[in-house]
Amino acid sequence: MSKLYTGAEIVFKCLKDQNVDFIFGYPGGAVLPIYDELKNHSSIKHILVRHEQGAGHAAEGYARSSGKPGVVLVTSGPGATNVVTALTDAYMDSVPLVCISGQVPTHLIGTDAFQECDTTGITRPCTKHNWLVKDIKDLPKIMHEAFQVATTGRPGPVLVDIPKDIQFAKTNYFKPKKEKKYNGKLNNKFSQREIDDLINFISNAKRPVIYTGGGVINSGPRASDSLREFVRQIGFPITSTLQGLGAFPGDDNQFIGMLGMHGTYEANNAMHDCDLLINIGARFDDRITGKIDEFSPKSKKIHIDIDPSSINKIIKVDLAIVGDVNEVLMATIKKLNKEKKGLKTSNKQNLSKWWEQIQKWRSKNSLGFINSKETIKPQHAVKRLYELTKDQDTFITTEVGQHQMWAAQHYKFNKPNRWMTSGGLGTMGYGLPAAVGVQIAHPDKLVIDIAGEASVLMTMQEMSTAVQYNLPIKIFVLNNQYMGMVRQWQELLHEKNYSESYSEALPDFVKLAEAYGCKGIKAENPSELDDKIEEMVNHKGPVIFDCQVDPTENCFPMIPSGKPHNQMILGPKDHDGNKITGKGKALV
Amino acid sequence: MSKPKSAYSIPTKKGKLDTHIFVVWVDNESGVLARVVGLFSGRGYNIESLAVAEVDATKNISRITIVTTGTPQVIDQIKLQLKKLVPVHKVADFKREDKKVIFKEMALLKVVGKKKKIEKCIKACKTYNPVILDKTNISVVIQITALRREIDKMSKKLKPLGLTSTSRTGAIAMTRGSEVFK
Numbered sequence: 218m219s220k221l222y223t224g225a226e227i228v229f230k231c232l233k234d235q236n237v238d239f240i241f242g243y244p245g246g247a248v249l250p251i252y253d254e255l256k257n258h259s260s261i262k263h264i265l266v267r268h269e270q271g272a273g274h275a276a277e278g279y280a281r282s283s284g285k286p287g288v289v290l291v292t293s294g295p296g297a298t299n300v301v302t303a304l305t306d307a308y309m310d311s312v313p314l315v316c317i318s319g320q321v322p323t324h325l326i327g328t329d330a331f332q333e334c335d336t337t338g339i340t341r342p343c344t345k346h347n348w349l350v351k352d353i354k355d356l357p358k359i360m361h362e363a364f365q366v367a368t369t370g371r372p373g374p375v376l377v378d379i380p381k382d383i384q385f386a387k388t389n390y391f392k393p394k395k396e397k398k399y400n401g402k403l404n405n406k407f408s409q410r411e412i413d414d415l416i417n418f419i420s421n422a423k424r425p426v427i428y429t430g431g432g433v434i435n436s437g438p439r440a441s442d443s444l445r446e447f448v449r450q451i452g453f454p455i456t457s458t459l460q461g462l463g464a465f466p467g468d469d470n471q472f473i474g475m476l477g478m479h480g481t482y483e484a485n486n487a488m489h490d491c492d493l494l495i496n497i498g499a500r501f502d503d504r505i506t507g508k509i510d511e512f513s514p515k516s517k518k519i520h521i522d523i524d525p526s527s528i529n530k531i532i533k534v535d536l537a538i539v540g541d542v543n544e545v546l547m548a549t550i551k552k553l554n555k556e557k558k559g560l561k562t563s564n565k566q567n568l569s570k571w572w573e574q575i576q577k578w579r580s581k582n583s584l585g586f587i588n589s590k591e592t593i594k595p596q597h598a599v600k601r602l603y604e605l606t607k608d609q610d611t612f613i614t615t616e617v618g619q620h621q622m623w624a625a626q627h628y629k630f631n632k633p634n635r636w637m638t639s640g641g642l643g644t645m646g647y648g649l650p651a652a653v654g655v656q657i658a659h660p661d662k663l664v665i666d667i668a669g670e671a672s673v674l675m676t677m678q679e680m681s682t683a684v685q686y687n688l689p690i691k692i693f694v695l696n697n698q699y700m701g702m703v704r705q706w707q708e709l710l711h712e713k714n715y716s717e718s719y720s721e722a723l724p725d726f727v728k729l730a731e732a733y734g735c736k737g738i739k740a741e742n743p744s745e746l747d748d749k750i751e752e753m754v755n756h757k758g759p760v761i762f763d764c765q766v767d768p769t770e771n772c773f774p775m776i777p778s779g780k781p782h783n784q785m786i787l788g789p790k791d792h793d794g795n796k797i798t799g800k801g802k803a804l805v
Numbered sequence: 806m807s808k809p810k811s812a813y814s815i816p817t818k819k820g821k822l823d824t825h826i827f828v829v830w831v832d833n834e835s836g837v838l839a840r841v842v843g844l845f846s847g848r849g850y851n852i853e854s855l856a857v858a859e860v861d862a863t864k865n866i867s868r869i870t871i872v873t874t875g876t877p878q879v880i881d882q883i884k885l886q887l888k889k890l891v892p893v894h895k896v897a898d899f900k901r902e903d904k905k906v907i908f909k910e911m912a913l914l915k916v917v918g919k920k921k922k923i924e925k926c927i928k929a930c931k932t933y934n935p936v937i938l939d940k941t942n943i944s945v946v947i948q949i950t951a952l953r954r955e956i957d958k959m960s961k962k963l964k965p966l967g968l969t970s971t972s973r974t975g976a977i978a979m980t981r982g983s984e985v986f987k
Binding site: 345525526528 | 811812813814815835836839840843847878881882885886888889890891
């Protein structure tokens with residue numbers, strides 16, 4: 218008879234067989250047997266966070282920057298409920314997470330026991346799937362299945378809820394079965410005919426645009442390589458969603474910037490006027506489409522996505538290819554090389570007029586802003602940060618709000634997996650713990666959280682984690698004392714009634730940094746900015762950088778609500794935009 | 806037009822609503838019904854009726870039949886979203902007007918009243934396969950099987966004759982002929 222293992226041992230055996238190196242977690246009564254077992258497994262390192270939400274976001278940062286699933290370990294009740302935000306965030310942005318939660322012993326389930334909650338009930342709508350392990354014999358199978366579900370198809374979070382008595386109970390262990398097709402949930406069955414149709418659309422297009430999303434990143438680094446090859450081969454302009462940044466080089470001439478609510482003038486106008494739209498791994502999110510009825514009205518639309526339910530959900534398309542981005546692109550490239558010899562020369566003529574038009578839109582310089590010698594403009598701060606860090610392999614995370622959009626607009630990404638931001642759920646407080654996870658995955662790389670002062674205070678306690686593990690993360694706070702995006706919407710949509718969007722009391726971030734045992738730097742005017750950024754980058758440990766920026770700066774360009782792509786509000790440099798902006802100074 | 810005070814888009818006109826019957830084969834495990842029903846409520850889909858029972862005890866398969874309404878786009882989404890659930894094996898969807906499919910719903914009707922009225926009730930049910938399950942001097946329990954709208958009609962008709970209690974199963978469906986849905 219083979220050896221019997223306890224539930225806690227089985228958890229670790231599974232983690233080892235799934236090549237897990239790090240767990241992000243927080244102990245508590247209902248997971249103590251698992252924590253007790255930790256000491257016997259030196260290949261798995263546990264990162265102790267300060268709040269379970271931080272564990273979830275750190276695991277997300279780890280997963281997104283490394284391509285491996287993030288693993289979270291929390292206790293029952295409050296441990297599980299605290300991680301719900303991070304699970305929902307991962308669900309919206311398709312990040313593979315495996316969350317293991319403790320549960321009260323099986324005989325107490327349903328009795329309102331101490332630290333009991335219906336964890337699988339609460340997390341059902343925010344996970345791809347979840348399991349309550351009621352029988353120790355099911356544990357090995359469920360653990361392997363959990364990793365399988367989290368990482369295949371469109372990735373996402375899963376949760377395994379393990380009652381305390383199951384962690385003590387004993388059973389046999391078996392290794393995961395390799396390459397088992399999972400219940401037909403792997404949707405990668407596109408046909409050669411669909412590829413032929415795609416190429417047909419491509420060769421007939423006069424005004425095409427490629428719109429890429431996080432699906433390219435999720436498909437792995439090779440998908441980004443394929444995308445680059447494909448886009449250069451056909452010579453089309455390419456735009457990207459927030460999540461897709463980095464799949465195609467941000468400083469390449471064929472890249473026309475991010476699209477959507479705060480996207481560039483050229484990207485949004487190209488979307489509106491194009492005759493062929495190729496969506497690769499994006500989901501027609503409402504921040505992208507604007508008004509649905511007037512979304513890209515003149516175009517044929519193609520959608521490449523691994524998730525069949527993304528097809529025709531928002532926008533009806535003319536050709537849908539359900540499959541893995543990399544495989545679809547590789548098949549297309551192969552066929553293009555074989556039949557059309559790359560299309561490059563013929564397409565140049567076909568598209569020359571379209572590129573001229575795009576250059577005209579580009580010359581608007583929609584990301585422009587009026588710089589100042591007295592106050593630091595937030596856009597200027599991001600630009601300087603980019604210039605001073607672009608020569609090394611830098612990983613950027615963000616919180617949510619204006620600073621996030623400025624980071625997306627002004628920081629140029631050249632590689633995938635370098636940009637971690639909460640797009641779908643828009644979770645303030647994401648960036649700092651995510652930076653912790655990124656630094657864990659890449660200990661020798663520069664990791665910067667471009668933050669807002671309001672967001673970063675939501676998960677500030679994770680600085681303590683960074684200090685404990687000596688993670689040299691840099692928290693670059695664009696401090697405008699406002700919830701900037703809320704303030705901006707109040708200015709533009711609510712007659713400047715700045716209801717509760719100003720923080721009347723804020724901590725001294727330099728002293729706060731020192732209290733956590735790390736370095737604090739403050740920059741108050743543009744002349745000292747560069748030196749201070751250098752100081753931050755060169756410091757060996759974690760840093761909180763308090764960058765005092767213009768409190769009333771707005772994030773432009775912007776598509777106002779209910780408007781199509783070609784009716785953007787441009788910044789204060791543009792004359793049409795002047796009547797809407799510029800007045801924002803009348804503040805108390 | 807006044808300026809919308811929202812960062813979200815304005816709802817556009819809704820298309821025509823169709824009634825569809827979904828048949829979902831699922832693993833019969835705890836919480837599976839909650840997953841299916843939660844998907845409907847969470848995404849704002851409608852459930853008009855629901856019938857669930859295990860149909861294969863060896864393979865542990867339950868069959869869920871859901872009657873719902875939605876625009877063609879929503880119906881497509883429901884199907885694709887259902888297929889994404891891990892314990893779901895297959896999903897069939899039929900238009901209510903589909904001639905190739907049989908839809909049936911069962912109802913138990915309790916009528917309390919004088920003999921004459923009870924007789925009238927039993928007579929009225931004649932076209933819907935009535936079975937008398939229980940009878941006393943002053944009451945009767947009638948089982949009928951019919952379409953949803955026919956049962957609706959019957960309950961309305963029997964109200965003045967002493968119908969006091971109705972219990973219904975929700976529609977179930979089966980394709981006609983020898984074909985089996987794969």
